[in-house]
Amino acid sequence: MNRPLVKMDSLPITPKFVHKPKQQRLVVQTSGCKVAQISIKWRAKRDVVMLDVLTQQILRTDISGMPLEWIGYQEAVRLHYAGQVAYVSGQDILRVRGGYNAVTGRRTILTLNSIVSTYGNNHMLRDTYTPPLNNPTLFKRDAWLCMYCGDSFERRQLSRDHVRPLSLGGMDEWNNVVTACKRCNNQKAGRTPEVAGMQLLAIPFVPTHAEYIYLQGRRVLADQMEFLRAHFPRTSPLRERIAK
Numbered sequence: 528m529n530r531p532l533v534k535m536d537s538l539p540i541t542p543k544f545v546h547k548p549k550q551q552r553l554v555v556q557t558s559g560c561k562v563a564q565i566s567i568k569w570r571a572k573r574d575v576v577m578l579d580v581l582t583q584q585i586l587r588t589d590i591s592g593m594p595l596e597w598i599g600y601q602e603a604v605r606l607h608y609a610g611q612v613a614y615v616s617g618q619d620i621l622r623v624r625g626g627y628n629a630v631t632g633r634r635t636i637l638t639l640n641s642i643v644s645t646y647g648n649n650h651m652l653r654d655t656y657t658p659p660l661n662n663p664t665l666f667k668r669d670a671w672l673c674m675y676c677g678d679s680f681e682r683r684q685l686s687r688d689h690v691r692p693l694s695l696g697g698m699d700e701w702n703n704v705v706t707a708c709k710r711c712n713n714q715k716a717g718r719t720p721e722v723a724g725m726q727l728l729a730i731p732f733v734p735t736h737a738e739y740i741y742l743q744g745r746r747v748l749a750d751q752m753e754f755l756r757a758h759f760p761r762t763s764p765l766r767e768r769i770a771k
């Protein structure tokens with residue numbers, strides 16, 4: 528049996544419904560207003576593919592191309608209908624069918640792309656932004672590797688290590704934290720790497736806004752990845768990793 532690969536919490540349909548092979552209409556609602564309808568023919572083998580498309584994140588940028596955030600297809604539809612879209616780029620990921628025009632009788636069809644650029648500029652993000660620190664993005668920054676033993680671990684086996692411990696005045700900030708397996712973290716305890724005799728394999732860094740968006744991404748498409756990579760600093764350790 529095909530199992531959905533993605534969480535369905537954000538979709539206005541129930542998991543039970545997905546496996547019924549019949550035509551249904553999915554009403555796209557944003558802020559309480561019906562903005563479009565999508566006809567979906569649910570077939571067992573296509574369910575997973577269709578769900579992948581519906582949960583695919585779209586990259587929103589400002590008009591200069593500065594990456595801003597990930598949005599869902601519902602928000603992308605709303606931006607198009609609100610006239611806030613300056614231009615789109617990247618591959619087509621979803622076609623949304625709207626209502627029929629009373630005069631022409633033609634149906635509105637909206638194609639959503641993987642990257643959507645909206646009016647307005649956000650210069651502040653370029654120079655002064657410090658992203659919030661959280662474990663999922665920290666672990667992804669360090670490629671799920673322990674920065675002491677160098678081994679790869681599952682997320683639940685990893686922990687946040689303060690290079691200079693909090694007890695010695697170290698801060699809970701991006702440039703003082705690294706990913707560590709629980710064993711190494713326990714071994715290091717409340718000591719600096721030098722005192723503990725444990726070598727740090729990479730120097731921690733503060734992600735830029737573009738890097739942080741990449742780290743937050745789920746199933747980042749190749750064209751989105753390339754777009755984000757172009758906004759990374761030249762010395763970004765993430766550049767090389769994405770290129771592999």
Ligand SMILES: [Zn+2]
Nearest residue numbers: 673676708711
């Ligand atoms: Zn380790």
